[in-house]
Amino acid sequence: MPTSKTQPVIAATEGAQRALILTRAARLFRKKGFERTTVKEIAQACEMLPGSLYYRYKTKEELLVDLMRYGIEDVMQDVLASFEQTEDPSEQLRYCINAHLRALVSDSDLIFVLLFEWRALGGEAQSDIIALRDDYERLWSDILEAMVQEGVLKPDVDLKLLRLVGIGSLNWVATWYDPEGPYDLDQIGGFLWRIIVDALLAGGARGAPS
Amino acid sequence: MPTSKTQPVIAATEGAQRALILTRAARLFRKKGFERTTVKEIAQACEMLPGSLYYRYKTKEELLVDLMRYGIEDVMQDVLASFEQTEDPSEQLRYCINAHLRALVSDSDLIFVLLFEWRALGGEAQSDIIALRDDYERLWSDILEAMVQEGVLKPDVDLKLLRLVGIGSLNWVATWYDPEGPYDLDQIGGFLWRIIVDALLAGGARGAPS
DNA sequence: GTCTATACTCTGATAGAC
């Protein structure tokens, strides 16, 4: 192999290992919760022994933090990419909703863990992750604000409430969604999207903002 | 004290003790999670010692199960009572939304624990609690169905999806609601209620069911 | 019913060989 390509290849391998560990861990954390999952189990799932894991992460909590960081980067990329697929604000919302849902229930369980295990983090780590989550929510604020400025949403809608309630309904999907169930992600996302648009579309006949 | 009153008084005292223990435990579980809360801490919060707790509950998990059972009975009563305060289906929905929100963030943290700690339960206990939760969700199905039959919601609305998405947005409020924050429960509940009604009201001009 | 004292288990984490 040419020397010039050595560096990237190593990096990719490293990254792959990290991804593998975090994904396997996420699956366990999602199923059993962070505390009930032992380091032994994580190592086993990665086909190594506990000692080897401690070469990469000083503590179990540090692994969780890295997992969450990795997860949030993942969603943000997905949502941003979806956002840029169209210029139409209403469609942008639809795409982003779908991207969020996909990230939430896809085979990587990173986002689920991010959403449901943050209490397992101690003080400072918790603040770090919350800050990252705020970044992500800001992304949604931007999307909604653009919709207002483009005249797709009524100007007097409380965007913060809409964001909180909307993301909430999306996040909760993770608790009941069943790939074998009657609804696919597009249906769920579309349902929510339609409600928002129907209720809050600019120029709507009903719904005085009281 | 007259003898005839002795029995009830004892029962009330017993019940009060149970309520005290479960409420104190719930606060801890909410803050730290079930696993990170030690039996010692629970006992301390109840001003007793670990041994005393084990007189009432054979295991820590049994305490959690009782807590969840107690919590779900609580919500169901509240929501049912709210439902019966009016005959108007639309208002019924509004009242029930508010009741759910109140239960969710009131000083008793029972519902929060019920919603976020069910993974801490092992197999059979988990099934029991899920069955209880299904009972509760059925209550919401009934409310929504009544709204359709009274002509308040469009007949072609997917009630199951509406229920899932709606309850989800309500439940998630528990993760961000701040009593000192800008929104009170009525505002939050009202916001969601208005969206539903505006988007899905029978005879709506927009929103063909695709 | 509550307390004291304690047994037993399991887990996160470390040190050092390879």
Place this chain on the structure above:
DNA sequence: GTCTATCAGAGTATAGAC
């Protein structure tokens, strides 16, 4: 980088006195 071996600590749960 990964494995072996192991420790110190913590936590649930129990037995029996009061």
